[in-house]
Amino acid sequence: MRVMVIVKATADSEKGFVRSPDTMALMEAMGKFNEELQKAGILRDGDGLKPTSEGRRVAFEGAGRTVRQGPFAPAGEQIAGFWLWDVKDMDEAVAWVxxxxxxxxxxxxxxIRPLYELADLMGESD
Known part of the structure; x- marks a missing residue:
């Protein structure tokens, strides 16, 4: 089962990366966690995202397109980072998180959100 593991943004993450002893310790801890995920064969991809102030949104209505520049609020409804994992089931994903x-x-x-598999879209059952 493939899942996207979404790190929700916070007011702190929306300020952007600030190098400090605390953030460097956090980066080291996350690096070790990512190594564990790789060794377990679970990690497929992942990364952190810059603040929404550096992003754009494109809204579609019929043939029209409207571009809006960030920041986007509220912070807790935004995404600060993600992983793509391949796990046995949702319980395994929760245990890793x-x-x-x-x-x-x-x-x-x-x-944690499961990705659609081809069988889901084709109406096939497990």
């Missing part, structure tokens, strides 16, 4: 270092200096949240 519980092992993850807190990805933010303060309170944070990680969301």
């Amino acid at each position: 519980k092992r993850c270092p807190n990805p933010m200096p303060g309170p944070s949240e990680i969301e």
Whole structure:
């Protein structure tokens, strides 16, 4: 089962990366966690995202396109980073997320979402 593990943004992450002893310690802890995911054969991809102030949104309505520049609010509804994992089931994904270092200096949240598989789209059952 493939899942996207989404690190939700916070007010801190929306300020952008600030090099400090705390952030460097967090980066080291996350690097070790990513190594564990790789050794377990789970990690397919992942990365951190720059703040929404550096992003754009393109809205579609019929043939029209409207581009909006960030920042986008509220911070907690945005994405600060992601992983793509290949796990046995949702329980395994949850177990790995519980092992993850807190990805933010303060309170944070990680969301786990399964990806569609071809069988899902073709109406096939397991």
